[in-house]
Amino acid sequence: MGSNSLHVLKGINFTAEAGELVAIMGSSGSGKSTLLNILGMLDEADSGDYTLDGVPIKNLNETKAAKYRNKFLGFIFQSFNLINYKSALENVALPLYYQKIPRKERQVRAMKYLEQVGLKEWAHHLPSELSGGQKQRVAIARAMAAEPKVLLADEPTGALDSTTSYEVMDLIQKINDQGNTILVVTHEDDIAHMCKRIIHLKDGVIEKDEKVTQVRASQYV
């Protein structure tokens, strides 16, 4: 980095309780992606502590980070990031492959999650045969499949129209209702208000951290 190093985050301090649904908001350059990378163990903070479910996350080598990601975290991306030559079912089963779960059991468990997101009939379709909303629901099922402690969603509705966005948010709310902790990075106000708490980031610091009254997405569906 040398002289070009740039401090993106300048002191972030917050705690998310189990079962929370937190929105992280901010304009581009506010540091929300960096924060998400750190939370996702894809990047490491220069200083500070990160504790996940009582486990301090620091000085990770690649292998250990991979193990923690697999065990603790589920990712949902803006552009879905499904493997295009694998069927919906195989995509959902992939994290289980890295948990060394036998093939048969993988498929049963993957099918269960696909059913939960309402895509059981689409299990053997390739991602290219699915709509954007369906793809994101497959991605959500995949994030859920490993039964992680935290779901990290990076602009999960960024590539979807508003109706589909609300469907996806409805699904995320329902998963949260089951007790899962979810962090959603977004820049859309209405999506943020479908969460229970909003953290506003600006120029690398927390500008505002507020609890909000959750707007249920189901009323728009």
Place this chain on the structure above:
Amino acid sequence: MFDIERWQEIFDTIRKNKLRTFLTGLSVASGIFILVILLGFGQGMQNGISEEFKGDAVTSIWVWPGRTTIEYKGLNPGRRVQLRNENYQTVQSMFDGDYEKASILYFPSNVKVVYNNDLLVYDVVGTNGDLQRIENEFLSAGRYINEMDVQENAKVAVISNKIKREVFGHLDTPIGEYISISGAGFKIVGVFGEYGEEEGEEERIFIPISTAQLAFSGSDKISNLNFMLPEMESFEATVQKNNDFTARLLTYLKQAHGVAPEDDRAIYIWNPIHDAERFYQLMGGIKLFFWVIGFFTIVAGVVSVSNIMLIVVKERTREIGIRKALGAKPWSIIGMIMHEAIFVTAISGFAGLIFSMGLLEIVGPYVEVDYILNPSVNFNVAVSTVLLLMVAGSLAGFFPAWKAVKVQVIEALRDE
């Protein structure tokens, strides 16, 4: 370690990326195929050239006299040189142990060969038993001229397969038949054949040298002096030995016949080894040429495999990012890519190997072109090239995979 889950994952990937797999496999298989065919024909050429030289023993030396062209010690030029038995005897004692076989020939002139009142137009040659090895002749029936025949001036003859076919075709065997040579009856005791294509040398009837000299007013004249030298450990050493022997032999013969040392028309010498030397050099050149082409074929194969692996990994960067996000350990990703690369190159490499070797095996024996005989390839060489391609393919897969694994997940997944 056999990991069934890994294999299933790889078979899935291969099944769903048929074109990519097919192209990788094709470049490997065709590289191996071309190499094996090239090497096969290199070997075929070597076989073919060796076959051409079966006509005479390669280490033989042939000596026959001519006329002097230079005045020497008061002797006029234009004098005919005549080899005699005593030259042969002196050579025998002088060069004993330097050569393996030696024979002398006498070609009687104006002889008439008759069988059953038919005049036969074949050459009659007086010789001793060693000629068989020097000329590289095989026996089809009976025996060759031997020492005893020479000592006893026996009236026996050895004929060629060609003569047997042309004159004695109506008989089961010509052995025991009598032919008349200038009025004297000779009993046929053997039938010989020549290796190689040409039957030109099968125009001859052999009789003992002593009988030929005695019966056809040759007294102690010799027309031709032949030697066969032992083969040395290397071809160069054999050539060296041959040259030494020839030089010493010429010195003696020139001295004995009053020929100027610089006169090269008085006594002629033919060394098949010098022809052979040229051919062996040519053959070495051809083999080297094939190896160079083969080497570059393999290089091209390695490059194309590497290229494909680079593209494959590039194409899969996003997939690698996804797998990493889902908790794949770096080595499991590198392992997966290399596993696939090795598997595909191995299968297609051996397919190319089996196909090309099968082709050589089936077509090889039917190839009937001059200087190419039974093209075939050394199995170990072929297998080594397949292994080389496999190593190259996996190395070519390793480095980009290693780099791809090091890429930050977020970067790998970034939208283009």
